[in-house]
Amino acid sequence: MESSPVLPKQAAQVGLAVDVVAFAMHAGELQVLLVKRGELPHAKVWALPGGFVQSGEELHEAALRELRTETTVTLEPRHLEQFYTFGEIGRDPRGRIVSVAHLAVLPHGAAKVEAGGHTVGAAWHSAHTPPPLAFDHQQILSRAIGRLQLRLEYANLALEFLPETFTLPELQVVYEAIGNRKLDKRNFRKRLLSLGILTPSGERRSGVGRPAQLYRKAKNVRVAAL
Amino acid sequence: MESSPVLPKQAAQVGLAVDVVAFAMHAGELQVLLVKRGELPHAKVWALPGGFVQSGEELHEAALRELRTETTVTLEPRHLEQFYTFGEIGRDPRGRIVSVAHLAVLPHGAAKVEAGGHTVGAAWHSAHTPPPLAFDHQQILSRAIGRLQLRLEYANLALEFLPETFTLPELQVVYEAIGNRKLDKRNFRKRLLSLGILTPSGERRSGVGRPAQLYRKAKNVRVAAL
DNA sequence: ACAAAAGTGTTGTTTCTACACCCATGT
DNA sequence: ACATGGGTGTAGAAACAACACTTTTGT
Numbered sequence: 001m002e003s004s005p006v007l008p009k010q011a012a013q014v015g016l017a018v019d020v021v022a023f024a025m026h027a028g029e030l031q032v033l034l035v036k037r038g039e040l041p042h043a044k045v046w047a048l049p050g051g052f053v054q055s056g057e058e059l060h061e062a063a064l065r066e067l068r069t070e071t072t073v074t075l076e077p078r079h080l081e082q083f084y085t086f087g088e089i090g091r092d093p094r095g096r097i098v099s100v101a102h103l104a105v106l107p108h109g110a111a112k113v114e115a116g117g118h119t120v121g122a123a124w125h126s127a128h129t130p131p132p133l134a135f136d137h138q139q140i141l142s143r144a145i146g147r148l149q150l151r152l153e154y155a156n157l158a159l160e161f162l163p164e165t166f167t168l169p170e171l172q173v174v175y176e177a178i179g180n181r182k183l184d185k186r187n188f189r190k191r192l193l194s195l196g197i198l199t200p201s202g203e204r205r206s207g208v209g210r211p212a213q214l215y216r217k218a219k220n221v222r223v224a225a226l
Numbered sequence: 227m228e229s230s231p232v233l234p235k236q237a238a239q240v241g242l243a244v245d246v247v248a249f250a251m252h253a254g255e256l257q258v259l260l261v262k263r264g265e266l267p268h269a270k271v272w273a274l275p276g277g278f279v280q281s282g283e284e285l286h287e288a289a290l291r292e293l294r295t296e297t298t299v300t301l302e303p304r305h306l307e308q309f310y311t312f313g314e315i316g317r318d319p320r321g322r323i324v325s326v327a328h329l330a331v332l333p334h335g336a337a338k339v340e341a342g343g344h345t346v347g348a349a350w351h352s353a354h355t356p357p358p359l360a361f362d363h364q365q366i367l368s369r370a371i372g373r374l375q376l377r378l379e380y381a382n383l384a385l386e387f388l389p390e391t392f393t394l395p396e397l398q399v400v401y402e403a404i405g406n407r408k409l410d411k412r413n414f415r416k417r418l419l420s421l422g423i424l425t426p427s428g429e430r431r432s433g434v435g436r437p438a439q440l441y442r443k444a445k446n447v448r449v450a451a452l
Numbered sequence: 453a454c455a456a457a458a459g460t461g462t463t464g465t466t467t468c469t470a471c472a473c474c475c476a477t478g479t
Numbered sequence: 480a481c482a483t484g485g486g487t488g489t490a491g492a493a494a495c496a497a498c499a500c501t502t503t504t505g506t
Contacts, residue, residue, distance in 0.1 A: 011241055054238050186497095210457055411486085433483090
């Protein structure tokens with residue numbers, strides 16, 4: 001399928017992997033998708049979905065594949081980008097394994113996850129206070145949260161966490177959960193509406209209280225890259 | 227020196243490389259360090275310094291080594307960080323080669339560069355208008371400039387381009403060269419001084435005109451990561 | 453009627469931008 | 480004296496932060 005690499009003299013023998021930090025909003029909290037490993041090393045420990053890149057497979061394809069086979073996520077990621085490559089020598093006891101870490105955003109409704117592949121469990125966990133993680137995955141997660149917070153503020157990645165139509169209070173919850181802080185309702189509303197990236201639609205009656213206006217993303221999407 | 231990787235079933239056979247985008251200021255212009263390749267593919271074409279990661283070598287060590295052996299740079303980089311990993315399948319005709327690209331800042335005075343290793347030339351070139359580059363190095367360079375512009379504004383990376391003491395007009399030139407736009411002298415001066423990251427020292431008489439105040443970086447360095 | 457959540461404006465502070473002249477030195 | 484580059488202040492505009500009450504619905 002491709003020519004085999006002409007590796008020179010003493011290039012390192014490395015394994016190339018991808019790991020995926022998949023975020024979603026559940027119960028007003030920023031959550032991350034974790035799998036419970038079924039194999040050594042770190043069997044029965046929670047870890048990020050991930051694995052080795054296969055021949056003829058692009059990096060982002062490998063990330064998608066791992067997400068789909070290690071868990072049963074029902075929806076497509078709304079956003080997927082590589083954000084850092086972890087290659088420190090001792091990071092994996094099996095040898096020199098370099099992992100290109102990816103950040104994914106899953107839309108609301110991707111709640112049903114099941115284990116698949118070599119995993120014996122899959123579940124959403126609080127992103128800010130996760131369980132103990134295998135390998136250097138805590139470090140990877142922390143860096144992913146940092147990147148997500150950056151992206152939130154200046155590319156409007158928050159919309160990708162919600163269904164197609166949503167209310168402003170729902171959007172505010174996304175900002176608050178990712179930023180881990182409360183925001184003022186009036187200022188938030190002013191700022192978001194003045195950006196002109198939202199268009200209203202019909203109304204909606206939630207369980208209790210006054211019904212909220214529904215919005216959707218405007219035509220002029222601008223999810224700026226880096 | 228290390229245990230050989232336990233590579234599973236059909237993991238891809240990949241070569242792992244690093245490339246270095248080394249920036250410096252020369253003649254009031256943002257310049258990038260390029261080498262003229264001595265080997266196929268792309269012999270006699272300008273390229274970023276780079277090469278394969280060796281066993282037992284961390285990624286950033288490999289980046290430093292390539293910088294030191296392919297060119298004779300006299301000074302240590304002031305800043306070195308990985309910024310993106312390029313792994314597209316067709317990017318290198320020799321096979322599947324994944325490159326972790328690094329951004330380096332060399333301080334003023336690193337002007338003398340000579341070819342070394344497998345290269346037949348090494349020289350500084352305009353970063354905004356470089357010559358034709360080998361492989362996907364134009365793409366790597368563009369992304370590096372984008373990252374540098376980001377870092378400039380909110381981590382004060384500009385100081386790393388200058389000698390230990392410098393004048394405000396010199397610093398402004400750095401900002402203008404990286405951002406590729408003119409800045410207002412008064413506003414620039416107000417903003418920088420109000421940050422409180424500069425402390426004055428003695429004076430200096432340049433060739434002509436009124437002598438400028440010299441500054442150095444204050445004690446509270448904050449070169450925020452990511 | 454009451455509980456619950458949505459919605460709405462103003463004011464003061466800070467930050468950003470635009471803009472033109474005088475100052476200190478070398479020749 | 481003059482050429483060269485360094486240095487300075489102000490005013491309007493825009494963005495941001497703090498703050499409390501009214502409205503609409505379901506029960």
